[in-house]
Amino acid sequence: MTETTEIRKGLAGVVADTSAISKVNPETNSLLYRGYPVQDLAARKSFEEVAYLLWHGELPTPAQLAEQTAVERVHRELPDNVRDAVLELPTDCHPMDVCRTAVSILGAHDPQAEDSSPEAELAKALRLWAVLPAVVALDQRRRRGQELVPPREDLGYSANFLWMTFGEEAEPAVVKAFEASMVLYAEHSFNASTFTARVITSTLADLHSAVTGAIGALKGPLHGGANEAVQATFEEIGSADRAEAWLEDALASKKKIMGFGHRVYKNGDSRVPTMRAVLGDLAEHYGRTEVLDLYETLENAMVSRKNIKPNLDYPAGPAYHLIGFDTNIFTPLFVASRVTGWTAHVMEQRAANSLIRPVCEYVGPEQREVP
Ligand SMILES: CC(=O)SCCNC(=O)CCNC(=O)[C@H](O)C(C)(C)COP(=O)(O)OP(=O)(O)OC[C@H]1O[C@@H](n2cnc3c(N)ncnc32)[C@H](O)[C@@H]1OP(=O)(O)O
Numbered sequence: 001m002t003e004t005t006e007i008r009k010g011l012a013g014v015v016a017d018t019s020a021i022s023k024v025n026p027e028t029n030s031l032l033y034r035g036y037p038v039q040d041l042a043a044r045k046s047f048e049e050v051a052y053l054l055w056h057g058e059l060p061t062p063a064q065l066a067e068q069t070a071v072e073r074v075h076r077e078l079p080d081n082v083r084d085a086v087l088e089l090p091t092d093c094h095p096m097d098v099c100r101t102a103v104s105i106l107g108a109h110d111p112q113a114e115d116s117s118p119e120a121e122l123a124k125a126l127r128l129w130a131v132l133p134a135v136v137a138l139d140q141r142r143r144r145g146q147e148l149v150p151p152r153e154d155l156g157y158s159a160n161f162l163w164m165t166f167g168e169e170a171e172p173a174v175v176k177a178f179e180a181s182m183v184l185y186a187e188h189s190f191n192a193s194t195f196t197a198r199v200i201t202s203t204l205a206d207l208h209s210a211v212t213g214a215i216g217a218l219k220g221p222l223h224g225g226a227n228e229a230v231q232a233t234f235e236e237i238g239s240a241d242r243a244e245a246w247l248e249d250a251l252a253s254k255k256k257i258m259g260f261g262h263r264v265y266k267n268g269d270s271r272v273p274t275m276r277a278v279l280g281d282l283a284e285h286y287g288r289t290e291v292l293d294l295y296e297t298l299e300n301a302m303v304s305r306k307n308i309k310p311n312l313d314y315p316a317g318p319a320y321h322l323i324g325f326d327t328n329i330f331t332p333l334f335v336a337s338r339v340t341g342w343t344a345h346v347m348e349q350r351a352a353n354s355l356i357r358p359v360c361e362y363v364g365p366e367q368r369e370v371p
């Protein structure tokens, strides 16, 4: 390396490959999945249709959707051996550890684990997507000392997810809100967890390994873990009248404010307006509009103090809290959604693979003799 080598810490701004799956445009503050604006997909399409779009590049015809739905509904139940393994895990480990472990075990049992043909990759992606709600729901229930609730084949993906988690049918307004969050979380180009999945795939490792690694990358609070951290912040602050003082203290002690800022968007996150509206609907639905006061006060204070805007995790955290999910389950909800984007990227990477292996500038000691 020469003295003029430019080092891009965190690969910021580095264009590592091409992708046809989604386009994040910070200039226009837009996000397209396969060309479609995400806010329009969230308003008009089901999560099942969006999953199909991400995997296949086009929205499904009714027949294609019916075929995918039939497979998804058959694979909703957690196999006994995976369920038993999950139940063995300590209840004080993080639910992301449970997700990561469950996906790894599912891979070990998958008959097509080592088959990386496009057909097998798609089949594995679909099965994993279908079964993840059962992992998340089981984990929340076992921690609460509740019985497992089996899936229902007569419900759509989101309604069934809520059914398995809470053991009762969710109201349509809640299903709609949850569904929108699943669509918004599904895909976001070369974010850290997706890039992790692509790095793992680039070594020709299997799809379950890529998703297991991606879950590890998503867990951190600088990425997916922020939605949980936002709820913790809200609980620490307590009420809107304390938000400004809390923020002053937090900034004075150089704390990162979770749910704010983004590596790519510098003027707000394209998904926030839609998720903020969803949070507003949920707050009205549950009669909890005081949450919105705190939300707005903290956002306004952060923008006026630092000019840093919220990211998707900021409205998603309190929205999931209102629905009734335990805080430590929020990032696994992100997993259940993002598994669609991750696996679309696994397939795209495999179709035009090159081992991902950057270089670094060595700054350790010069060569020396072993004493
Ligand atoms: C769905 C998602 O994964 S979205 C991301 C979720 N993550 C979070 O919400 C965690 C909080 N946010 C952050 O830590 C950051 O904004 C990141 C990691 C998301 C992006 O960070 P980067 O692009 O690397 O920017 P970086 O962290 O260098 O921040 C640039 C400056 O803004 C400040 N900044 C950025 N975000 C925040 C924040 N949330 N709170 C306080 N200051 C912040 C940094 O301290 C830094 O200030 P400095 O130049 O005075 O040192």
Ligand SMILES: O=C([O-])CC(=O)C(=O)O
Residues within 6 Å of the ligand: 185, 187, 188, 190, 191, 192, 223, 263, 264, 311, 312
């Ligand atoms: O793109 C990123 O860096 C993080 C993000 O918003 C996401 O993965 O949804």
